[in-house]
Amino acid sequence: MHTEYTRRAYSFVCLDCGHGWEAEYDIHVTVDDETRIIATYHLDGRAVPSPLQSPRCPACESRKIRIMRPGRVTTAHRYVFAPGLAKTTAAYWLLMQVAMIVGFFTAWPVNGWLIRAGWKERM
Numbered sequence: 001m002h003t004e005y006t007r008r009a010y011s012f013v014c015l016d017c018g019h020g021w022e023a024e025y026d027i028h029v030t031v032d033d034e035t036r037i038i039a040t041y042h043l044d045g046r047a048v049p050s051p052l053q054s055p056r057c058p059a060c061e062s063r064k065i066r067i068m069r070p071g072r073v074t075t076a077h078r079y080v081f082a083p084g085l086a087k088t089t090a091a092y093w094l095l096m097q098v099a100m101i102v103g104f105f106t107a108w109p110v111n112g113w114l115i116r117a118g119w120k121e122r123m
């Protein structure tokens with residue numbers, strides 16, 4: 001019987017409430033004399049159930065959890081849910097002008113098609 005130690009991190013997202021979190025587990029993998037593999041998971045020094053078998057959302061207790069590679073939740077929080085540029089910066093207003101121009105040229109052919117099809121009146 002011998003034990004090896006490894007460390008694995010996972011990202012979790014609750015499919016019911018959208019809560020996302022990450023955790024890094026210390027895993028003790030023991031192979032006993034009959035070559036059975038026993039893995040025990042430890043989080044912050046205490047034994048916990050395997051997060052891969054019965055994950056549960058800490059926010060709503062749901063069991064509908066998607067497990068992803070580590071860093072996905074951190075990346076989403078950093079880039080997708082970031083507050084963005086402050087409205088007092090020149091970069092914000094420059095990007096707003098770019099967005100207006102892109103929006104105009106995106107809407108132009110669609111509006112032309114809607115007028116030709118008779119679904120929209122000329123202004």
Ligand SMILES: [Zn+2]
Nearest residue numbers: 014017057060
């Ligand atoms: Zn939840």
